[in-house]
Amino acid sequence: MSAAPRARAPFDPRHDPLTDPGPGTNRDYAPTYWLATAGEPPPDDGPVRSDLEADVVVIGSGYTGLSCAIHLAREHGLAPLVLEANQVAWGCSTRNGGQAQISTGRLKRSQWIGRWGLDVARGLHVEVAEAFELFRALLREPEIDCDPHDGGHLHLAHRPWALERIAAESRVLNELFGYPSRVLGAEELRREHLDDREAVGAVFEPDGIGIHAARLAFGYLRLARRLGARVHPGSPVLGWTTRDGHHYLRTPGGTVRARSVAIATAGYTPPGMHGLTRHRLLPVLSNSIVTRTLTPAELADCGFRSEAFYTDTRTLRHYYRRLPDNRVQIGSRSSITGADADNPRHLGRLRAALGRKFPALAGIELDYSWWGWVDVSHDLMPRICRPDPAQRIYYALAYGGNGVMYAAQAGKRLAELVAGRPLPRLPIFASPLPGRGPLTPFRRLGQRALYVWYFARDERH
Numbered sequence: 001m002s003a004a005p006r007a008r009a010p011f012d013p014r015h016d017p018l019t020d021p022g023p024g025t026n027r028d029y030a031p032t033y034w035l036a037t038a039g040e041p042p043p044d045d046g047p048v049r050s051d052l053e054a055d056v057v058v059i060g061s062g063y064t065g066l067s068c069a070i071h072l073a074r075e076h077g078l079a080p081l082v083l084e085a086n087q088v089a090w091g092c093s094t095r096n097g098g099q100a101q102i103s104t105g106r107l108k109r110s111q112w113i114g115r116w117g118l119d120v121a122r123g124l125h126v127e128v129a130e131a132f133e134l135f136r137a138l139l140r141e142p143e144i145d146c147d148p149h150d151g152g153h154l155h156l157a158h159r160p161w162a163l164e165r166i167a168a169e170s171r172v173l174n175e176l177f178g179y180p181s182r183v184l185g186a187e188e189l190r191r192e193h194l195d196d197r198e199a200v201g202a203v204f205e206p207d208g209i210g211i212h213a214a215r216l217a218f219g220y221l222r223l224a225r226r227l228g229a230r231v232h233p234g235s236p237v238l239g240w241t242t243r244d245g246h247h248y249l250r251t252p253g254g255t256v257r258a259r260s261v262a263i264a265t266a267g268y269t270p271p272g273m274h275g276l277t278r279h280r281l282l283p284v285l286s287n288s289i290v291t292r293t294l295t296p297a298e299l300a301d302c303g304f305r306s307e308a309f310y311t312d313t314r315t316l317r318h319y320y321r322r323l324p325d326n327r328v329q330i331g332s333r334s335s336i337t338g339a340d341a342d343n344p345r346h347l348g349r350l351r352a353a354l355g356r357k358f359p360a361l362a363g364i365e366l367d368y369s370w371w372g373w374v375d376v377s378h379d380l381m382p383r384i385c386r387p388d389p390a391q392r393i394y395y396a397l398a399y400g401g402n403g404v405m406y407a408a409q410a411g412k413r414l415a416e417l418v419a420g421r422p423l424p425r426l427p428i429f430a431s432p433l434p435g436r437g438p439l440t441p442f443r444r445l446g447q448r449a450l451y452v453w454y455f456a457r458d459e460r461h
Helices: 063-076 109-116 118-139 160-177 186-192 213-226 296-302 344-357 403-418 440-458
Strands: 052-059 080-083 099-101 153-157 182-185 201-205 208-210 230-232 239-243 246-251 254-263 281-291 309-312 319-322 328-333 366-377 383-385 393-397
Touching (some): 052 063, 063 080, 160 201, 182 186, 393 403
Parallel strands (some): 052 080, 080 230, 254 393
Antiparallel strands (some): 246 254, 281 328, 309 319
16 A cells, blocks of 8 residues: 655756756656556555665666566565655656667667677667567566557658668668568558658668556556565655665655665756766757647548557657557657756747648647656667676666667666676676766757757758
8 A cells, every 4th residue: 555645746847857956855747648648646655754674775766667676576586675756757757758669779770880890789689679578578467557559660761861871771670680670662651651741761660569658657666566666756865875885875754774776767867866877867858749639630631550650860859659549749859958948949849840740730739748858878878787896886777768668678687787697798788877078067068069960960851
């Protein structure tokens, strides 16, 4: 049973994880479509009310943290305690687009080859393929009812030059990794999938599952608690000391003592939480909107014919899908800072993109609009590692917007690390997140300049 209901602090739409000291305490959820349609959240264990002990403390109750708790309990016989500053799955896990695809980080397979060579790239591909099978298996758990639609993923080319680029990447997938991606021309795309007016073709990846983001998180919560994990929302880490091989995590209601700590705070990692995570991430804001329910005429004009979901080829990509209740969701990158997050121009750009793709939806009424922070590393790839061999601290961070699927595997790998199990010899497990360079404090100046360049480059013909 959960503790008695507790008053929630108001949601802060301008929260900025790069400048604010922390995400707050017991703040309400963002006003997302997912939370509005998920039903009542399942029970949790309430805020920490006294000093506690645990085998392992997991900081963060999103997909990664809950998956870590699930696997610690089920596969390693450990009793994890999860600390969450606000509500369960308050951050990325209830603000994403609900798209699970066979990827992690921001780099393509060809870029893996360029950075590490073909053998390592093939190892990474095996890792994400295994991750997808784990994700599929979790969706079969009785606690998890997230309305999955296993229809594949379409990478839609918004310009002819972009189609050439993704067609080349499809050849890499097919010939070097044995993965059956398929190039679709414009007519085939419209006949089989949808009528996005910008699209000149696409690459189809058969592994892609659309899910209900909040129901997935709540399913993980139910499963973790059934296996014996304790999940405490409203319990931010306000202080962290280490003595005699134990970590002492101070929360508003008491201090939690543990030998091991696993960090799974994604884009909401507080800047001062621990020196091992400081300046290791660039939080990037992503906006999302959901329309009212479409009429039959609007659906016909958009030409939705499959259960696939979509990503276009802009660097500041649009991710979008038809939802099961015949609304359309679309999201993209937006503001640089939290202070500018509610600027109407970001919503205007997203509305304009929707109207370009589907003219029948230009100016359509919106039922939901929200934004959230994505964790991106400085080398665009995630890390699941023990950053300092002298400390029993572990983290899984920086999926770069591709965490809906891979977070399940990252949590499993994080649990293996905590339990002392060896991981595959891959770069994402072998080194900590890069960072802490002399230009780190000025990274948002560079981000602002890059966004201007990306907009100009992506829209060329």
